[in-house]
Amino acid sequence: xxxxxxxxxxxxxxxxxxxxxxxxxxxxxxxxxxxxxxxxxxxxxxxxxxxxxxxxxxxxxxxxxxxxxxxxxxxxxxxxxxxxxxxxxxxxxxxxxxxxxxxxxxxxxxxxxxxxxxxxxxxxxxxxxxxxxxxxxxxxxxxxxxxxxxxxxxxxxxxxxxxxxxxxxxxxxxxxxxxxxxxxxxxxxxxxxxxxxxxxxxxxxxxxxxxxxxxxxxxxxxxxxxxxxxxxxxxxxxxxxxxxxxxxxxxxxxxxxxxxxxxxxxxxxxxxxxxxxxxxxxxxxxxxxxxxxxxxxxxxxxxxxxxxxxxxxxxxxxxxxxxxxxxxxxxxxxxxxxxxxxxxxxxxxxxxxxxxxxxxxxxxxxxxxxxxxxxxxxxxxxxxxxxxxxxxxxxxxxxxxxxxxxxxxxxxxxxxxxxxxxxxxxxxxxxxxxxxxxxxxxxxxxxxxxxxxxxxxxxxxxxxxxxxxxxxxxxxxxxxxxxxxxxxxxxxxxxxxxxxxxxxxxxxxxxxxxxxxxxxxxxxxxxxxxxxxxxxxxxxxxxxxxxxxxxxxxxxxxxxxxxxxxxxxxxxxxxx
DNA sequence: CGTGTTTGACCAGCGC
DNA sequence: GCGCTGGTCAAACACG
Numbered sequence: 145x146x147x148x149x150x151x152x153x154x155x156x157x158x159x160x161x162x163x164x165x166x167x168x169x170x171x172x173x174x175x176x177x178x179x180x181x182x183x184x185x186x187x188x189x190x191x192x193x194x195x196x197x198x199x200x201x202x203x204x205x206x207x208x209x210x211x212x213x214x215x216x217x218x219x220x221x222x223x224x225x226x227x228x229x230x231x232x233x234x235x236x237x238x239x240x241x242x243x244x245x246x247x248x249x250x251x252x253x254x255x256x257x258x259x260x261x262x263x264x265x266x267x268x269x270x271x272x273x274x275x276x277x278x279x280x281x282x283x284x285x286x287x288x289x290x291x292x293x294x295x296x297x298x299x300x301x302x303x304x305x306x307x308x309x310x311x312x313x314x315x316x317x318x319x320x321x322x323x324x325x326x327x328x329x330x331x332x333x334x335x336x337x338x339x340x341x342x343x344x345x346x347x348x349x350x351x352x353x354x355x356x357x358x359x360x361x362x363x364x365x366x367x368x369x370x371x372x373x374x375x376x377x378x379x380x381x382x383x384x385x386x387x388x389x390x391x392x393x394x395x396x397x398x399x400x401x402x403x404x405x406x407x408x409x410x411x412x413x414x415x416x417x418x419x420x421x422x423x424x425x426x427x428x429x430x431x432x433x434x435x436x437x438x439x440x441x442x443x444x445x446x447x448x449x450x451x452x453x454x455x456x457x458x459x460x461x462x463x464x465x466x467x468x469x470x471x472x473x474x475x476x477x478x479x480x481x482x483x484x485x486x487x488x489x490x491x492x493x494x495x496x497x498x499x500x501x502x503x504x505x506x507x508x509x510x511x512x513x514x515x516x517x518x519x520x521x522x523x524x525x526x527x528x529x530x531x532x533x534x535x536x537x538x539x540x541x542x543x544x545x546x547x548x549x550x551x552x553x554x555x556x557x558x559x560x561x562x563x564x565x566x567x568x569x570x571x572x573x574x575x576x577x578x579x580x581x582x583x584x585x586x587x588x589x590x591x592x593x594x595x596x597x598x599x600x601x602x603x604x605x606x607x608x609x610x611x612x613x614x615x616x617x618x619x620x621x622x623x624x625x626x627x628x629x630x631x632x633x634x635x636x637x638x639x640x641x642x643x644x645x646x647x648x649x650x651x652x653x654x655x656x657x658x659x660x661x662x663x664x665x666x667x668x669x670x671x672x673x674x675x676x677x678x679x680x681x682x683x684x685x686x687x688x689x690x691x692x693x694x695x696x697x698x699x700x701x702x703x704x705x706x707x708x709x710x711x712x713x714x715x716x717x718x719x720x
Numbered sequence: 721c722g723t724g725t726t727t728g729a730c731c732a733g734c735g736c
Numbered sequence: 737g738c739g740c741t742g743g744t745c746a747a748a749c750a751c752g
Contacts, residue, residue: 476725480742491743495724505743 200406456587457539458519460509467506468516471532472496472524474504485510497526515593 461468474492482489487508490664494502501522509515520539528536 244739475723477746479726480744483741489742503743 395498455517455543456521457542458517458587459518459535459539460515460589460591460593462512462514462593463516464514465516467492468518469531470518470535471529472502472536482507486511494524496524496528496532500525512593519587537588542590 459468467474472494473496475495476490476492478491479488485507487510489505489507492504492506494500494504496615502524503521505519505521506515506519507519520535523543524532524536524539633707
């Protein structure tokens with residue numbers, strides 16, 4: 145039922161994405177040869193394209209002018225310049241209609257006069273400039289569409305991370321195969337272009353840039369490398385929802401890509417330069433991974449999924465509600481009394497998709513029962529609703545932070561070091577983000593209780609902090625090491641640095657972060673995290689106190705005390 | 721009746 | 737080896 149309800153949500157979201165994609169198509173079409181006849185997938189552009197098309201048809205009905213020569217000239221350039229010409233003809237025709245009448249009024253009507261045709265062609269060319277302006281307007285429209293598209297982009301980020309992880313693994317030393325990564329499985333993963341991934345903040349600018357360089361990017365970008373047999377259509381913005389339909393290959397079942405395996409990435413990172421395996425906590429090896437999913441589960445739980453779940457992100461949020469609302473749907477599958485805490489710990493698993501490995505534990509803080517500690521484990525292997533984006537991206541980013549190689553310092557607080565995220569995304573990270581060294585699993589703790597404290601101090605980072613972090617990020621963005629993900633081509637480094645520089649020049653911290661977060665070349669993890677911080681920290685981190693967008697209704701956790709219904713064989717509590 | 725929650729039992733890792 | 741503890745399972749139950 146929950147899945148169906150979610151699917152019910154997916155539809156409009158998918159339609160939104162489709163419309164957004166169509167928006168891209170509508171504009172890109174005029175810059176690039178994107179399936180001129182592909183009207184089916186561009187419903188959002190139908191109004192614009194039909195306009196030209198119908199007008200063109202009208203024109204063809206009215207006359208059979210030999211104006212095709214001009215089109216041929218354009219055709220030599222690009223196919224969809226035909227589209228431009230189509231519109232051009234239409235507009236020119238419409239205007240020329242009146243002009244033609246003027247001409248016919250003053251001059252003897254010699255139909256087929258080549259001179260007049262040339263003059264019309266000249267006017268038409270002048271119209272091209274006007275159409276360019278019109279294009280800009282369309283781009284503005286696109287910007288609006290893109291705004292709604294942004295939420296979906298974060299999903300793509302996650303997907304890209306997964307893809308990139310696989311790519312990294314493809315070049316990994318053979319020793320990493322022991323993690324249970326099946327090369328064949330990797331190769332089966334459809335590759336999606338990633339260059340189009342932009343990030344929320346600068347939606348319109350992003351769209352402009354994407355449109356402006358669409359052709360070059362699409363042709364020279366990763367899409368060609370990602371998919372040898374790609375088509376232009378395949379290079380359109382990766383449809384996040386198609387992710388459920390095998391990347392548009394028409395599979396009706398969800399061939400869910402393997403979740404972003406932070407652990408593998410971590411191990412990758414550690415293999416390159418960072419601490420050897422002995423730095424990893426015990427129980428890290430898959431051999432010690434306990435069973436995670438019911439054996440009856442239809443989908444085999446590959447070891448990577450098991451290992452992945454070891455990475456934990458704990459979010460401390462002050463909330464009166466029993467559970468902070470993170471936009472996901474959870475099903476409670478257990479509750480236990482934890483040692484040293486009178487409050488029972490509840491176990492939830494994500495029910496938004498069958499087989500989603502994500503689980504979370506919810507427990508109130510023993511010291512302050514108003515604080516809800518939510519520990520997330522794993523990564524969603526399914527599209528997330530917009531409401532779930534902030535938390536998902538934040539936790540994913542935090543987990544990535546864990547993977548960045550920043551090991552706990554002596555006092556357990558996260559050493560920002562080269563860790564841009566720690567300070568940019570999690571300002572005051574020295575107090576907010578900690579990595580537990582003693583936990584059985586590496587755990588990042590995001591303490592949002594301070595940020596959630598009521599004003600006077602808004603939960604925004606100090607500009608100087610962020611700018612310093614950004615500058616540091618620009619220095620530290622070295623593709624091979626960043627967050628253990630070899631996500632970016634070195635060629636993007638200048639762009640990243642430029643983005644950081646721009647951001648550093650920004651006076652406002654948020655806008656500075658937005659600059660980076662909106663830069664397509666900026667590392668996905670960073671940008672997603674920043675974006676989540678900019679736009680969703682409050683909403684995702686429990687701002688919805690009870691507002692509960694779509695979370696399951698959970699009865700309040702018993703704030704006290706012993707002998708709770710959740711008694712178990714470990715009811716014996718030993719206060720520490 | 722379907723779905724989610726509760727809760728006692730079970731399992732496995734870990735420390736002593 | 738044993739006990740403790742965290743995590744999970746699954747039958748029973750509650751609810752709409």
